[in-house]
Amino acid sequence: MSDGSDDRSRFTHFHFGHEPEPAEPTPGTLAIPHPGPLSPRGMLIACARCEATRDWLLVHVHPDLVFVRCRCTHEWREPDLEARDVAAARGENFEEREWSSFEEMYRGLGFDGLFHGTYLA
Secondary structure, eight states: OOOSOSGGGGGOSOOTTSOOOOOOOOOOEEEEEEOSOOOGGGOOOOOTTTOOOSOEEEEEETTTEEEEEOTTSOEEEOTTOOHHHHHHHHOSSOOOOOOSSHHHHHHHHTOSSTTTTOOOO
16 A cells, blocks of 8 residues: 555545645637738738738637638747737627637638638638
8 A cells, every 4th residue: 555655656646535636727719710811010911831811710819829820721829919909800790619629620610721722702
């Protein structure tokens, strides 16, 4: 019987008689399709991989990280975009959906590479 001092006990997450720590809440992520060009600070954003200049997925990750994803699946953090830019792109008639994973979200919104090289209206 182990008293918790052996080498193997350091790999356990639950000790008898102790309550496990609650998991950290998963930060919310907001993904908004943005069909037009993006020009924060007056400079047009273009995909470094395929040179697309419009039809983006804006991904706002809590607290204030904004990523841009292209239809070719290239994704990068865009420091010139802020949470308020994503909120403005969201509009008033945005229909919220929940996805079980990022991959499912990308596939459901058409940013999984299937529409690479295609601008959707």
